[in-house]
Amino acid sequence: MSTHQPFTIAGVRVFSGGGLIPGVTHVRVRDGRIAAVGNESVTRPGDAVVDGSGGTLLPGLVDAHVHLLPGCTQLAAVFGVTTVIDMFSKSETIDPERAAVAASERGRGPVLADMRTSSVGATAPGGHPTIAYAPFPYVTGPLDAASFVAGRVAEGATHIKVIYDDGSGAMLDIPALDVRTIEALVAAAHKRGLPVVAHASSAAGAVTVARCGVDVLAHAPFDRMTDRQIGDVARCGVAVIATLSIIDGFPDEDGVMPLLAQPHLAGRLSARWRRVVERQARRWMPPEPPDGAAQRYNAVAFLESGLRVLAGTDVPNPGLVFGASLHRELQHLVGAGFTPGEALAAATAAPAEVFGMADRGEIAEGRRADLVLVGGDPTADITATQLIRDVWVLGRRVDPRAYAGGEAEREGVRWQRDSAEKIVKAIGESWPAFPAPHEVRRDDGELLGRVVPTAGGWQAVTIFGVPLGGAGDQGDAVRTLHARGLACLSEPWWARVGDGPAWREARIVEAAPGRVRLRWSDPMADQPPSGEWFGLDDLDLSLDRPAG
Incomplete structure (x- = not known):
């Protein structure tokens, strides 16, 4: 199919936002946008026709919580994730990836997912995640807020990340921002028109940052929330990124990482990333790995309280791979109690709305032609999202073979390995036991x-x-x-x-x-x-x- 040739996806179920669109079987794409949605009458002479029989067409998936590594936008697109929202990266990683995405949007090079970024997050000197990213700018108090936000805007940030975590949830003792500083950061970001995402891993922390006026919680808390805490957060009207797939960092009883136990996802992984995940199964584990039950409970409680819950993975934490792990996140949401339609909305319409991306998240005339064609019906069985038949970003078809074996893959795997070694070394130096x-x-x-x-x-x-x-x-x-x-x-x-x-x-x-x-x-x-x-x-x- 020519890059610029209009095409029509025919004979397909169409999911958009809240559910399947009744009576719609055809979607026409022209010049990177959705030109028409309807029945066979939308097809025009000269269109290439993509047979969608037996499949479902989804808006391009959005991973609302990632941390960039080289080549990640190309890898994400292989799995139908057409937008990634970065929650803490440094300029040396952001800038090359942003340039590659811009080139892709001009039709040059491989097809890449789009990206948004917070640049570095606001944290206290020595605070989380210093071990992974130091050196980077810190925030010492409220007076630093305006200059910190201005610095991130200059780096192209589309939202601001703040970190409120003293390490107590992981039995650590690390510095954390205070409430007055978080409030100042929120005010400075909102003055610039940017939403604020807050990392707070505990239930009490989630309540605190919600009361400070943040717009999004970066995680469903890792300890079970009380009804009162859920109500407190709900009254603040924040959105919540679930990140339930963090538990995929721990192997099953047979020593197999959960992602590799999914044949359609594992089969689409390149050999290099398969080896990365296999080796991560052999790393040190706590005596009792987390089971994720509290996070699942909290995510459902937030949904039932009327808050918008978004799908996000926190990739590249151990066991997680760009693109692939969002399909696991959808499984975890459904396993927690979401309907398949609610889980799909959490990875399409909901993040588009929360992060102000009005040009995507739904299949409608004029939207970006970021599309995923899957086999089966994921509104009935969420694992059908793993049956990927085709992916398009701005109407350009993704070649799933273009990533494996290339320099982008090599650089990404190398970055992930070096980062993991840096973290392990820093932990050993900080906590000799x-x-x-x-x-x-x-x-x-x-x-x-x-x-x-x-x-x-x-x-x-x-x-x-x-x-x-x-x-x-x-x-x-x-x-x-x-x-x-x-x-x-x-x-x-x-x-x-x-x-x-x-x-x-x-x-x-x-x-x-x-x-x-x-x-x-x-x-x-x-x-x-x-x-x-x-x-x-x-x-x-x-x-x-x-x-x-």
């Missing part, structure tokens, strides 16, 4: 590998990042590295490259942190005499021959 990875060396200083805290105990990991043996006692993990950390380099390995299904036997010629040089055992393999370097992001490795 917190379990943290550490290197293991021979008496002569030779690096043998690392021992890493995981859900199952301490895991011995090679210098290039592959687990050795099972997880258990820390001393046993150290002994495993002394016994096998270097010896394993001479053993035969099994390797699978990229998305390929085939495992092949290989020898490790050389190893370094995060990468290995392999030489295939097959004498007929086409390879350099000294082998070939592979990054761990591009490779699955196993000492045991995998089944199949």
Whole structure:
């Protein structure tokens, strides 16, 4: 289909805002906008026709709570998320992504989701999320409010984020803004015409920031709210971003991350992101991971009290992937008690209204042609959103194959890994008692590998990042590295490259942190005499021959 050729999506159910539109079966798109909505009569001579039989056409999905990483807008679009709303990022990440989105809207390069951003959020010196993002500007008191907001406006912010979190919900003690400062920030933002989103993880904190006049809560609180607290927040009229999918950061009883247990989502993931999520399942976990029950209760209580509840993921927290995880968020909303239609509205019309995006969120004449064609009927079964058949942003069709293997993917995976390592290092330095990875060396200083805290105990990991043996006692993990950390380099390995299904036997010629040089055992393999370097992001490795 030509980029500029008008087209009609035919024979399809059409969901817009509150539900399916009765009698509507065709949607015509011209010049990046919805030109007509109706029956077969809207089709014009020369239109390309997209067969939507058996499917449902949705407005492009909106993830109302993300944190940007390189290439994330391209990845989001692969999964039908056509707008992402950033809730704390720095200029070095925002600016390249914004430029790429602008180029995409001019028809250049791959098709990307649109984005909105808060730039950096307002927090006290050393406050949340200093560990992840420092250095960035802090707010020391009410007198800083006007200049802080002006700085964010200059950086292109479309809303302001404030953080009210002393860490008590995570048994930490960190600095937090006071009420007078939050009120000053709200006043400064509203004077500029910008809505204010507040991070407050506790029920009491949600009430406090709502009374300060913020417009949106960044999360449904993580502890169960009382009826009185729900009523207090409801009287303030705020909107609430649910972020129920945060619990997808914890593996199931079989050690599988929830996102990877969804075949249609996992099948659309690139091999690199699949490996990222698989490795996140092996990180340290608290003794009793959260079950999300309080958040689900609060989200439904807010909805029943008349507040607008928005779908948001808080990606790229562990276990979450841009675009893909919004479909899990919809599942969590329905599991909590939302109807499928209410969940879909939370990812389309509701965020468009709350964040002042009048050109999207519904399928109507004149709106942006941000559209998602899915199989089945998600108003009856919310998992049908995962059956993605086609995605368009401003009428340009998304090629789901364009992202995997490209530089945007490599940069995004690298950014996510580096960010996670920075956070783990900062936690270890701030709280020495917190379990943290550490290197293991021979008496002569030779690096043998690392021992890493995981859900199952301490895991011995090679210098290039592959687990050795099972997880258990820390001393046993150290002994495993002394016994096998270097010896394993001479053993035969099994390797699978990229998305390929085939495992092949290989020898490790050389190893370094995060990468290995392999030489295939097959004498007929086409390879350099000294082998070939592979990054761990591009490779699955196993000492045991995998089944199949």
